[in-house]
Amino acid sequence: xxxxxxxxxxxxxxxxxxxxxxxxxxxxxxxxxxxxxxxxxxxxxxxxxxxxxxxxxxxxxxxxxxxxxxxxxxxxxxxxxxxxxxxxxxxxxxxxxxxxxxxxxxxxxxxxxxxxxxxxxxxxxxxxxxxxxxxxxxxxxxxxxxxxxxxxxxxxxxxxxxxxxxxxxxxxxxxxxxxxxxxxxxxxxxxxxxxxxxxxxxxxxxxxxxxxxxxxxxxxxxxxxxxxxxxxxxxxxxxxxxxxxxxxxxxxxxxxxxxxxxxxxxxxxxxxxxx
DNA sequence: ACCTCCCTGGCC
DNA sequence: GGCCAGGGAGGT
Numbered sequence: 344x345x346x347x348x349x350x351x352x353x354x355x356x357x358x359x360x361x362x363x364x365x366x367x368x369x370x371x372x373x374x375x376x377x378x379x380x381x382x383x384x385x386x387x388x389x390x391x392x393x394x395x396x397x398x399x400x401x402x403x404x405x406x407x408x409x410x411x412x413x414x415x416x417x418x419x420x421x422x423x424x425x426x427x428x429x430x431x432x433x434x435x436x437x438x439x440x441x442x443x444x445x446x447x448x449x450x451x452x453x454x455x456x457x458x459x460x461x462x463x464x465x466x467x468x469x470x471x472x473x474x475x476x477x478x479x480x481x482x483x484x485x486x487x488x489x490x491x492x493x494x495x496x497x498x499x500x501x502x503x504x505x506x507x508x509x510x511x512x513x514x515x516x517x518x519x520x521x522x523x524x525x526x527x528x529x530x531x532x533x534x535x536x537x538x539x540x541x542x543x544x545x546x547x548x549x550x551x552x553x554x555x556x557x558x559x560x561x562x563x564x565x566x567x568x569x570x571x572x573x574x575x576x577x578x579x580x581x582x583x584x585x586x587x588x589x590x591x592x593x594x595x596x597x598x599x600x601x602x603x604x605x606x607x608x609x610x611x612x613x614x615x616x617x618x
Numbered sequence: 619a620c621c622t623c624c625c626t627g628g629c630c
Numbered sequence: 631g632g633c634c635a636g637g638g639a640g641g642t
Contacts, residue, residue, distance in 0.1 A: 344635085344636065344637080345637095346637095403637080418637080418638085419637095420636085420637060420638085421635075421636050421637060422635090422636090455635090455636090457636075457637060457638080458637090472638080472639080506637085508637085508638080515636085515637070516635095516636065516637090564635095566635085607636090608636070609634090609635075609636085
């Protein structure tokens with residue numbers, strides 16, 4: 344599922360196809376993906392004939408700056424991906440968004456339609472949930488002391504806090520588990536119970552875990568839902584230490600990895616290494 | 619700080 | 631045939 348490394352890999356993969364390119368046509372075939380667009384007709388009207396200036400990202404949101412101050416925002420949800428294809432080439436099923444330039448087509452494929460795409464004016468952007476996102480976990484990671492302050496007296500499980508995009512933007516279910524394993528902290532721990540040392544360990548784990556995910560092109564699971572824009576699979580799945588490894592030995596201590604629900608999410612951890 | 623919902627392919 | 635995966639929004 345696309346989390347920060349997958350979204351960032353997608354962004355980097357789209358730069359050559361979109362940056363500085365004029366959009367010839369923009370089409371959304373599945374109305375559900377336009378549910379964040381107040382007037383669905385705005386999507387095409389605001390993109391067609393305009394030039395994409397820069398490709399940005401905050402957390403799991405792709406944010407492309409388009410001429411005349413529009414921002415084209417895309418969230419891949421859990422099953423979405425973007426691809427670059429020759430104009431008019433055969434489409435795979437669930438191709439719901441097609442944005443064409445003079446050179447190629449950028450397509451969004453999303454079987455489960457948890458993703459969305461929308462073109463905002465500056466006012467709409469500021470009023471959207473993006474305005475409430477926490478700092479980006481990769482480019483804007485706060486110091487441990489600030490994380491400690493913001494965790495405060497919250498009794499929420501620390502894993503749930505890491506998944507809260509208002510606290511920190513970018514981590515999802517896979518990387519949150521991997522971060523907590525590296526930090527040797529159990530995800531069930533109330534955030535308020537963390538010592539400063541433990542928060543430092545969590546903070547220190549975030550960059551290496553996300554960086555490794557990025558280096559390997561993100562995590563493509565067995566369902567092949569997530570692929571890079573050029574169609575390759577991400578290889579980070581082979582490096583996962585706990586996610587999806589229930590009943591397999593911990594790579595550090597050989598204790599069997601356990602699976603439990605935290606905040607309604609499947610969570611994997613080593614019961615010996617993580618306390 | 620919780621719960622439910624959305625959606626579909628893959629799996630048992 | 632039914633359950634599960636889960637990001638985020640909305641409700642309680």
